[in-house]
Amino acid sequence: MLRHVGRLQRALGQALDGDRLSAADLQAIQPYSPALSAAWLFQRSMSLRVGQLAEGPVAGGSGASSSSPPSSSAAVAAGEAAAAAAGPRRRRPGGWLPPSHVNEVLAANFGVMRLLGDRVLRPFVQDSLQLGPLALTMGGMLLAAPLAILRVVGAVGPAVLLAWFGHFAALAAYTAGHALLGPLRGLAPPSWYALHRLLDALEYGSGGDYKYHAPSSPVTPPAWAAGAEQRGKQQQQQQRRQAVGDGPPAPPQVAIA
Numbered sequence: 001m002l003r004h005v006g007r008l009q010r011a012l013g014q015a016l017d018g019d020r021l022s023a024a025d026l027q028a029i030q031p032y033s034p035a036l037s038a039a040w041l042f043q044r045s046m047s048l049r050v051g052q053l054a055e056g057p058v059a060g061g062s063g064a065s066s067s068s069p070p071s072s073s074a075a076v077a078a079g080e081a082a083a084a085a086a087g088p089r090r091r092r093p094g095g096w097l098p099p100s101h102v103n104e105v106l107a108a109n110f111g112v113m114r115l116l117g118d119r120v121l122r123p124f125v126q127d128s129l130q131l132g133p134l135a136l137t138m139g140g141m142l143l144a145a146p147l148a149i150l151r152v153v154g155a156v157g158p159a160v161l162l163a164w165f166g167h168f169a170a171l172a173a174y175t176a177g178h179a180l181l182g183p184l185r186g187l188a189p190p191s192w193y194a195l196h197r198l199l200d201a202l203e204y205g206s207g208g209d210y211k212y213h214a215p216s217s218p219v220t221p222p223a224w225a226a227g228a229e230q231r232g233k234q235q236q237q238q239q240r241r242q243a244v245g246d247g248p249p250a251p252p253q254v255a256i257a
Contacts, residue, residue, distance in 0.1 A: 003128070003209060007200050020193045028194070031201040034170035035129040041164045042109070045152040046102045052155055054095035097151055104148040112140035123210050130207035131175045134168075174206035182208070 011029040015021060098104075113121040113133075120133040142149050153161060178199075185199050203209050 004204070007204060007209070011197065011200060014190050014193055014196060018191055018193050025193065028197040028201075031197065031205065032170075033201075033205040034167045034174055035205055035207045036127075037167040038134065038164065038171050039127065039129050040167075041156070041160075044156055044160060045105055048097060048101070048155060051095055052097050053099065053101070054097060097155060101148065101151055101155075104145060105152060108141045108145035108148055109137065112137055112144055116140065118215070119212055122212065123207065126210065128207045128210035129171070130210065131171050134171070171206060174202050175208070178202040178206045178208045 008029065015025060015029065020026075110121075113124060116133070116136055120136060123130055123133055124137070181199060181202060184195065188195050188199075190196070
């Protein structure tokens, strides 16, 4: 909402100065935004209808790790005993989406954006969808996790998907319109109320109000964090060698008071 404060202040001031207070004039202050409508598919793909989720059998026998606190181990053991007594859970009739579906979609989404870089990730997490980053992310998700994307298509249905493509086409049109007509903002006087509302709709509806600022320097972890990570990798490699019987045994660790 904060990024719309300047737009709303400018629009309300021009409406009051030009006596443009009709219902149609005020409605133009809050126009249709394809960038916001295109973001709706991400929320829709993670909301499942009743009967779509397939419930698998309860995992048993693994128990809690030895590093878990005693209270949590007792709670997990009690839960496993109750689940074993109740038997395996039945799958819901008609359910076909795996329980990990939402996690797979999220992992594919943020994994692709991480590979594409900060220029793609930052507008998305700030709720400012733009045509280029959105198209790259959707294409990357289709390549990275095609099965998860096919499940999304089946879960939302063809009607919802067709409506989303309409918003995506509108986002492309608004992006082109903002690039062509955006320079008119500095030339048109404030009294041209309708033109300014059109320019606002094109700018904010295409995500053109977002201005990316690259970080001045790359973020690097501190030296102690890098050393701890390196020691952790060495310990994992040594444990793997010991598990297969290769390499000398690890020296005993002496606790220093």
